[in-house]
Amino acid sequence: MGVPRVPRARAIARSLVTLFAGAGLMLSLPGTARAAADPAEPPPVSYHIPAEREGGVSITVSYYGAVLPRPYNPDPKAYFGDRKCLNTYHDYTPTPGCGGFRMLVELHNVRNQPGFELPNPEERSIGASGYDRVNHFVARADVSRSYGCVRSDGTYDPYIKFTLRERMFFDDDPVQTDISYILARLRESPTGSSKPYLYVNFKPVEVGCPPGMTPAQQSLKVSDLHVSVNAYEVFGIANWRHPAPFEA
Numbered sequence: 109m110g111v112p113r114v115p116r117a118r119a120i121a122r123s124l125v126t127l128f129a130g131a132g133l134m135l136s137l138p139g140t141a142r143a144a145a146d147p148a149e150p151p152p153v154s155y156h157i158p159a160e161r162e163g164g165v166s167i168t169v170s171y172y173g174a175v176l177p178r179p180y181n182p183d184p185k186a187y188f189g190d191r192k193c194l195n196t197y198h199d200y201t202p203t204p205g206c207g208g209f210r211m212l213v214e215l216h217n218v219r220n221q222p223g224f225e226l227p228n229p230e231e232r233s234i235g236a237s238g239y240d241r242v243n244h245f246v247a248r249a250d251v252s253r254s255y256g257c258v259r260s261d262g263t264y265d266p267y268i269k270f271t272l273r274e275r276m277f278f279d280d281d282p283v284q285t286d287i288s289y290i291l292a293r294l295r296e297s298p299t300g301s302s303k304p305y306l307y308v309n310f311k312p313v314e315v316g317c318p319p320g321m322t323p324a325q326q327s328l329k330v331s332d333l334h335v336s337v338n339a340y341e342v343f344g345i346a347n348w349r350h351p352a353p354f355e356a
Contacts, residue, residue, distance in 0.1 A: 149173065150356075152212075157335070157348040159217070166216045167335060167348050173210035173307075174356035175202040180255060180323040182206045182312040193312050200281040206310045207253070207325055209356065211278065213245060213304040213335060218294055223342045242338050245285040245304040247278040249333045249352070253310065254326040257317035265321060272313065278306040287339040330354040 152170040159166045182205035186192040193206035202208025218224060252273040256264045283289055285304040293302035315323035333352035337343045 153354050155350050155352045157350045160346060163217070163220070165218055165221060165343065165346060168214040168216070169333065169335065169350070169352060170212045170214070171209055171330065171354040172212070173202065174328055175204060175207045175209070176325040176328060176356060177205060177207045178324040179258070180315055180325050184312045195309065200279065200305070200307060202307055202309045206312050207328070208308040208310050209328065209330070209354070210305070210307045211247065213306070214301070215290070215303070218342065221342050224291070224295070226341070243287045243340055244280070244282065245306070245335065245337050246280070247306050247333065247335045249276060250331045251276045251308065252329045255313070255315050256324060256326045257315070257321040258324050259321055264326060268317065269326065276308055278308055280304070280306040287337065287341070287343060291342060328356040
């Protein structure tokens with residue numbers, strides 16, 4: 109399937125695309141997308157989410173590493189380069205061509221849960237993929253991302269802007285979100301930690317700009333975060349929910 113096409117402002121009429129017309133959006137273009145390792149990367153945005161029951165496991169989620177491609181010129185078939193939208197094997201990151209963000213989940217009070225002192229279980233098979241995947245941490249959130257057209261002087265055209273709003277499931281590092289791996293790490297050290305890592309890598313869209321203007325991702329917003337686990341031991345079925353707003 110090809111890249112979804114988003115036509116110029118006058119022709120946008122899709123349920124997930126909201127066109128904003130108005131003046132006063134003269135924003136400077138701050139350069140190319142930054143990777144998480146960039147020293148100029150803003151600090152993580154963190155939220156503590158209490159346990160569902162007293163004495164249970166609470167979590168702290170931290171958003172970081174947002175990638176907003178500027179200019180926006182994704183290659184939906186590329187695994188390498190500044191325009192890539194695909195990850196290679198064992199590469200769990202938002203891509204420079206399509207953008208996205210990362211999230212760490214810090215676990216609290218796991219060692220005090222019933223069953224934690226038991227030996228590590230034998231390896232079990234992974235269940236179905238998606239939000240109900242067995243024995244792994246999973247997450248979903250409301251995500252919106254805005255795109256616009258940049259003039260030659262580095263300012264956005266105030267009449268051309270659209271926003272995609274989606275309910276998105278996070279991708280993950282399947283090892284770091286695995287309950288057996290997490291418990292083994294925590295059991296081998298009384299002070300060690302294991303933080304499930306998840307991320308979102310956006311799908312490409314096609315942004316049509318008038319001649320002389322350059323497409324760019326203008327902003328990113330995340331809200332209404334759900335984190336869940338359906339585990340064979342210690343965690344059982346647990347859910348955490350928080351507004352957890354994040355903007356980049």
